[in-house]
Amino acid sequence: MGQIFIQKSSLDCIARNVLRTLDCNYMNLNPQAVPIEQIIEDKLGLSIDYMRLTESCDELGRMIFDNGYTTRFCSEKNDYEIVKVRAGTILIESLLANDKKQYGRFRFTLAHELGHWLLHKKLYTGTRTAATTYITDKNNDDSEEWQANYIAKAILMPVGQVKRGFHQLRKYNDNAKRLADIFEVSKQAMEIRLTELGLIY
Numbered sequence: 001m002g003q004i005f006i007q008k009s010s011l012d013c014i015a016r017n018v019l020r021t022l023d024c025n026y027m028n029l030n031p032q033a034v035p036i037e038q039i040i041e042d043k044l045g046l047s048i049d050y051m052r053l054t055e056s057c058d059e060l061g062r063m064i065f066d067n068g069y070t071t072r073f074c075s076e077k078n079d080y081e082i083v084k085v086r087a088g089t090i091l092i093e094s095l096l097a098n099d100k101k102q103y104g105r106f107r108f109t110l111a112h113e114l115g116h117w118l119l120h121k122k123l124y125t126g127t128r129t130a131a132t133t134y135i136t137d138k139n140n141d142d143s144e145e146w147q148a149n150y151i152a153k154a155i156l157m158p159v160g161q162v163k164r165g166f167h168q169l170r171k172y173n174d175n176a177k178r179l180a181d182i183f184e185v186s187k188q189a190m191e192i193r194l195t196e197l198g199l200i201y
């Protein structure tokens with residue numbers, strides 16, 4: 001599959017346009033958790049489905065580009081089975097969705113798979129490649145994975161809101177954790193975002 005190069009500024013612009021589907025002034029609102037499920041289902045008309053994707057649970061999400069079939073792990077049979085899927089469906093590992101301690105990662109996975117739809121739909125639609133996947137231990141040097149990761153951060157942690165929140169909380173210790181709680185992302189994801197924005201080093 002041919003790789004495409006997208007600049008960070010273009011990814012940030014796409015993320016801003018996604019957030020504007022909620023409110024044209026969304027970027028100027030006070031720091032808050034982005035309602036990623038509302039964006040996916042209500043604003044963009046995509047679907048979210050939950051299932052056991054793999055036995056090892058190393059795959060957190062899968063973006064379906066074409067109507068067709070994909071595999072899932074069936075715990076009752078202790079084996080894989082084929083299931084019918086529809087284009088525009090984000091499949092999420094059900095064990096991730098049910099783990100409250102992993103809520104930040106769950107939200108990031110949704111945004112990551114949405115990123116694949118926004119950025120790579122034309123690459124994959126009609127190719128008989130049903131899906132791109134988000135695997136936890138995958139090396140994210142792959143350009144498509146890097147792009148999906150970057151736009152997920154840009155959607156869940158909008159630059160203006162993160163900067164406002166950072167300056168509002170700068171008097172506190174561990175403001176990365178406080179910001180992570182506000183935006184409902186993991187502390188690690190927030191620290192990466194703050195570093196990217198030059199707010200921490």
